[in-house]
Amino acid sequence: MSSSAADQTDVDLLSRTCYREGRRIPWESGITVVTPLNRNRWTLNIEGTLSFQKQHQAQLRVFVSEHKWKGSQPTEEEALMVLSYGDDSSVPVPAIFMFVPGMPVVVNRNTYQGLKLVNGPDYKALDVIIDEAYPGHRISADAILHFGPHAGILLAAESTEAFSFVGMPPGTVLLIPLSSKLECVRRRPWQRHDVTRRGLPCTAAFACTDYKVQGRTLERVALELRGTRTTNVCGQAIPSQCDPYSLYVQLSGSSSLAGIMLPSKVRERDIIGNTVPENMVAAEKRLEELSEATIQEAESWDWPSPPS
Structure with missing residues (x-):
């Protein structure tokens, strides 16, 4: 999914492996729930x-x-x-x-x-x-x-x-x-x-929230792959599409697929075609290039030797 190639196979895999209807969250196992709402x-x-x-x-x-x-x-x-x-x-x-x-x-x-x-x-x-x-x-x-x-x-x-x-x-x-x-x-x-x-x-x-778990690796985690907003449809609050960055942070923070639990049924709209906008990809690439150029320039400087 991080390669922006998620398809129906990924949806089926998550549904089959991580979701079970009516399953309670096993708090006693030390599980952490990640939710954007x-x-x-x-x-x-x-x-x-x-x-x-x-x-x-x-x-x-x-x-x-x-x-x-x-x-x-x-x-x-x-x-x-x-x-x-x-x-x-x-x-x-x-x-x-x-x-x-x-x-x-x-x-x-x-x-x-x-x-x-x-x-x-x-x-x-x-x-x-x-x-x-x-x-x-x-x-x-x-x-x-x-x-x-x-x-x-x-x-x-x-x-x-x-x-x-x-x-x-x-x-x-x-x-x-x-x-x-x-x-x-x-x-x-x-x-x-x-x-x-x-x-x-x-x-x-x-x-x-996904923000609070960035950079952490969780062995047991329940992921709510949903957006941060809700829309009222026929009197029911429907979560918006999961943000692509949130999708990446949540899935990449899990140590294994076996340790993931999904409290809500997987929606195709949250997985398939849910990619980072091209302008953001270009901006990230530009920042990486600037970072690499800065490091190379700093390495070429004639740094004074540390005092003995």
Whole structure:
């Protein structure tokens, strides 16, 4: 497919090998779901978090981010819509953060670049620091609800193994809340008031966008080969064609065909003839040529010898 030669044979192979109607996502296997649709990602991360909690028989904490409205107060309907709107590329703070010790999370904003706490990589969420202003309310034997964000969350990853901060467990880094503005924009026609949301700029990493998995190799992955937009057809939301770059990133990030699961049936329009535009191919080729020419020129320079 990367050679732009995908045909019906590829569609049949993916359908036969990777898709099974009615099959549930096996979260307990450590699978990662890649989806271009944010709303699907939000729902899948809730499902993944609840499955992780059940698998590890751990306590669940649900934190509702703080919201402050500009001007007059919103209607109940608008407030509920804002609370159901998660994170995206312009809104790093989700409306609700569900925490289970040991769960994987991804940071949505470059926070401490010198400490490698940046947008993209996976981290393990070890513990949370509760804000006394938002005490917990037990809603079941293993679930606690907080009507506000936590004061911080302890994260760990390979990039943090050498860290040692006073008062913190070795190999961890602390992520604290920040504020993010949700302004009235066309893609949220129901929003009538600007609102500031305060909470942690991170979310569960059971489901990610194709952007967040670029450069990674995943042994077990569920791919949603769909576009980033939906069209209403007879009252049903139909996803647009899968972007050719997204198609390449998703399929190339899988270590083997056997490790791929397709939650949705393969569509011919997402595979056959779904190629990168010719002008983009030409632009990429030009950039490669310029890069090679720059390297060759630099290699021809008379560089001074390093000091002994």
